[in-house]
Amino acid sequence: MTRRTAFGIRACTWVWLIMMGLTLTTYLIGRFAIGGLGVSLTVLVFALIKGQMVGDYFMGLKRVRGFWRWPVSLWLFLPGGLIGAAFALVG
């Protein structure tokens, strides 16, 4: 069975580069021991953006309609929300 759900290589190459850049930024935040709620939530948002990119472009879910379009996004939202709430509650 053949279906084309992924995106073009050029788009995926850009996604890969953006994810590498976001990862490096996250690492530098950790390397220089930058803490605080705002920074932690920013790092979390970076991770959620990367996760959404993997779902949309690498897994090809952006081209899927109906039920299967949403589980990965929902998964990112629920644990992401829990993690964000837990960090926010302790400031």
Added chain:
Amino acid sequence: MAAVSYPIGTAGPLQAQSTIESNRFPPGDLAIWVFILAELAAFGAFFGAYAFTRMRNVEMFNHYQASLDSDAALINTFALITSSYFVVRAVAAIREDDSRGCVQWLLAALAMGLLFLVVKGHEYVHHIEAGIRLSTNKFYMFYLSLTFFHFMHVIMGMVILAAVAVKANRGGYSDREHTGVETGASYWHMVDLVWLILFPLVYIMR
């Protein structure tokens, strides 16, 4: 599961991306997606448990988190993101009926997976030599169990990719029939996806 076939000779998959229609099902075998959702639910619960346990032990979690090797975590994150990208290239290759290219990209992805295992294994050896165990404290309990659970998934993903590569090398896939490649790719992307949350949560956020 609904199937959409594309006649040979039509626009290649890469050129056709902007015009192709949506699908009702994700790439690969639907069974792997049920499995992927179950795995994601397990990791999601684990992440939530880590975050809420940390709420009552913030200073202890921050203290021991600082002892982790963030350089190794960076290398491993680069390795998994890059391996996922290589798997995307493998799927694109087989959609062009390029079995040789598919195998080469899969082998490159496997090399990145092996790099992950070596770096993570080195971290574990360091922890063991330092006398760190699951029972050392709550932080290490979560850190070791979360990362080792993921470590096992990397191994399983590599076994799947290797099996796909062997079949592709024997000409078992084509531009018309490559569900197996997409199935293996979907699982591998899930392994990458989980690490993308695990990395900042355990190594960076404080």
